[in-house]
Amino acid sequence: MLTPALVLLCICSIYPFLWMFRYINYDYNGFTATYTGSRNFVRMLHDTTFWQSVGHTFEYAFYKIIFIIPLSLIVAVVLNSRLKGRNILRSIYFMPTIISTAISGMIFAFIFATQNGILNEVLKSMHLIKQPIQWISSQDHVMAAITIMALWGGFGNYMLYFTTGMSGISEDVYESVKIDGANGIQTFFHITLPMLSPVLKIILMLAITSAFKDYEAIMVLSQGGPGNRSMVMFLYIYNLIFGGQGTSSQPQIGYGALLSLVAAVIVGAVTIVYLRISRKLDDVM
Template sequence: MPSKSLYQVRNEPLGALGMSRSAKRKLWAYVFIFPQLILFLVFTIYPIAMSYVYSMFEWSGLGPLENFAGLRNFGELIAEPNFWNAFRNSFIFMSGTVILQLPFALVLAIILNGKLKGKTFYRTIYFLPVVTTTAVVGAVMQNIFATDSGLVNHLLLQLSLIGEAIPWLGNGSYALAVLIFVSSWKWFGVKMIYWLAGLQSIPQEVYEAATIDGAGNWKAFRFITLPLLMPVAAVILLLSVVDGLHAFDLVKVMTNGGPGVATEMVDLYIYRFAFSGVGSGLPQIGYASAAGIFFGITVFVISIVLGLLVKWTNGRNG
């Protein structure tokens, strides 16, 4: 009689329940996943589903759902100029942060990926703002860019680069630019790490072969680094765009959407109607839910388009 293989012995039924070791391992995996699944359903799936329900009602969050509004909240949202102002600001903010972060982070990643002495120290320094709380960064930057006592105006005046203090956070155009700059500085380290991961995935043998063939640094970057980085670049672009469309904490701390509504983003707009009681004095959960759904669908569509770009670049370079 032939002897049993090790695989057959390990997967024989064991115990009174007749469960194999493989089945027991799977059972324990589900046991450990179950608490996380419950939290995900309660704090993610359920709120999203209820947002669609709330968007069909005129509801303040108090009492039962009684005043059915249908699609009226969406109609009011589309006709509201302040919403489109926040919508536009969100995309300006996202575009500005993407344009500032991605190319400069790539240049720094290339430098830190080379034979630079102390590059680990520099990587840590550039990544430090990422682990700093956004609220703390916003509070510090608010003081730095203050009109009368801010460090930026003080330095510019001392260097005679300006004749009078600039209201960085008191002027709409300046305030939005400052927010873009601070957010880009805050999250610069994340993009740098993304690019470093992509650069380190390129085999060094390719660069060595290019060097033997007489290629300089620029040609190696143009014909080797950039083409091989395209799949990673598409993913970084996708993540940067989605992240850039959400800037609630920094905006709330630094400008609170001001001056006026010059720096109000969609996240802050939703917050005002959901919790601050704009206009009527009571929260407007139904209207805020409609705004959240509309903006969420917009971000989802953008993610799908960029996801197709990622798939296309992976297929082209595969």
């Protein structure tokens, strides 16, 4: 019964991973492969655009995580109460997660448009701004734009995780703290949050890894610009392999394969650091 899953794992994951090792020392454009020795490694060390994209990835992941986790937790707590129409609200909040990332990028391209953009028109009607903000074409605002798009597209998924975790907390516990006179805030910090800690660790790990791998919606919304300000590392690798903004039109599959392995090591290292920190926190508690 495991054979179909194992076959797909080998074809779709293990074989491509081993295939990348084959070309990291080659200049490969999809048709011809020329052995270059350590040239790709030397190029990687001096590739300022790549290392800038790594920094942008960490910045984007930081902004996304510090906003999306508290937001999804608060919404989950509110919808876990006896709120009228909570099932409908859950469906509405979860709906963005099932929309294609390419479609999400197109939607927010209309929202963040400088002229006649929905967000600028709303802000102007509320007299919060006098001149339209260049959300996508300004290096000062593009990171905020892609972060807002990421929050809209992802918080419903984590909200569902938190809701599932809270459904495992017995109602008798809440009844006991009510009898003891605890208010809502005390119940949240002393009952809900500690009992959600196992689920919270998993959600944080998923949020970290997914934030580091995001690039599709960013590619549609800003294409990594302006001036590579929103260029994250997987978008840069995609452009290298398939040809795109900031790279030559000629596919650079060999160099892209090397950067893919480096990016995988970075994501793995961040995950390991997080797991070790969470384990030490568990030992302290």
